Amino acid sequence: MPVRWSVAATLYCILQMCEVVGTSGTQANTPIKLPDGVDVFKLMTLVCQDEHKDARLYTTGPSCNATWDGITCWPPAPAGTLVSMPCPAQLRGIQYDTTENATKLCYKNGTWARKANYIDNCHPISASSKSENAEMERHLENAKLLNNVGHAISLVCLVIAFGLFAYLRSIRCTRNNIHWNLVATFILRNTSWFIIQEVVDVQTVQDNSWYCRVAVTLYNYFQVTNFFWMFVEGLYLHIMIAHAFGTERIKFWVYALIGWCVPVPIIVPWMMVKIFLKNERCWIDTSGGLDHYDFIYHGPTILVLLVNFVILGNIVRILVLKLRASPNNLDTTHYSIKAVKATVVLLPLLGITYILFFVHPSGKGTSKLFFIYFNSFLQSFQGCFVSIIYCFTNTEVQTTIKRHVDIWRDQHWCTSASPPSKHMPMTSITAGPSNGNKNVSIRDTSAYEKSVIVHTA
DSSP, X not given: OHXXXXXXXXXXXXXXXXXXXXXXXXXXXXXXXXXXXOOHHHHHHHHHHHHTTGGGGGOOSSEEOOEEOSSOEEOOEETTEEEEEEOOSXXXXXXXXXXXXXXXXXXXXXXXXXXXXXXXXXXXXXXXXXXXXXXXXXXXXXXXXXXXXXXXXXXXXXXXXXXXXHHOGGGOSHHHHHHHHHXXXXXXXXXXXXXXXXXXXXXXXXXXXXXXXXXXHHHHHHHHHHHHHHHHHHHHHHHHHHOTTGGGGSOHHHHHIIIIITTHHHHHHHHHHHHHHOOOGGGOOOSSSOOGGGHHHHHHHHHHHXXXXXXXXXXXXXXXXXXXXXXXXXXXXXXXXXXXXXXXXXXXXXXXXXXXXXXXXXXXXXXXXXXXHHHHHHHHHHHHHHHIIIIITOHHHHHHHHHHHHHHHHHTHHHHTOOOOTTHHHHHHHOOOOOOOHHHHHHHHHHHHHHHHHHHO
């Protein structure tokens, strides 16, 4: 018997080298001439049984032996079970979808069914399916390019906004410091996103490289901090609009603690779980789904988004009430339009747009393509939106920059033969550093309420 197995294994290796048997256990179209008296079917049956000989040791009771049906090697199975095996990649020159499974029944008496069910379960890959897959690959490449362009433009805008907040010290207050930190989290998040694109590839994921795991951990941390600073923005805006004098009671270090420190006890447990329970594949789930361990940090971010959604609804409600009470006596249509505009402005600032993409559409239709492109656009350009709304269109930033330009122009008016700026007396009165007194807090409150309403006009 050992000699028989040796001969079978040797012939099997020869057949593989001659490409008679593919990687999926299917026969090729071009036959090979074998020595007389050699039965290929019996030979493959012996090879199949030898391949699964160890499985027989763990099978108790009636069972079906491993068998070869001319297409697939079916492993041993307990009696009365339906066995599934992947469909062949190619058969008689036709390619099949290997993600589908063929089935074969093992009867209760320990014998196989005469035929396996290939017809109902295995479907050939048509030319249209290939073209659809190629079309989807093209759309994914375009979405990746859109992501790269969007993150790059956002990063440039964010760096400019960060520099303006750092340089213009006269506008520093709790509100603008929160904006400044939110911009910083977007910079760190976008930068780590580009690092991920360069570091993570097939080889590093398979090797589970340490620098790949560090890059993924930092990206997840900056992502969580980004969401928590969005929550801080929503919390401060709600306190400022709903309770005009309540912002004095909460110091800036409390907001900084929420934004930078609270994410640490969220990411560290996730990191420990990955190290001890699933330390593989660079801590990235590549199966197409979502690793349930990732809900350790996805859960708090989803909760933050839901809280911001509630805050947004209450802010819009308060704005509608204030617009109704305005002395301009606006009609219903006018203040309704303003409320809608306020909602649209605040959606990207509070991260509410992420709620729109909790559910991914299935299939390959128009809804899938819309999801791919719209999601890529919103997520990659969100930093640009934040920079424009919180910094570039900020009236305090614009006024302070104009004051610096006027000062520079007035200092060089002799050489340029231009008269002194008329804006100098006004700007010198309105601008001034924040000292934390009540007057400044009232100025912040009115300015912020006006800024939200101005953006809706």
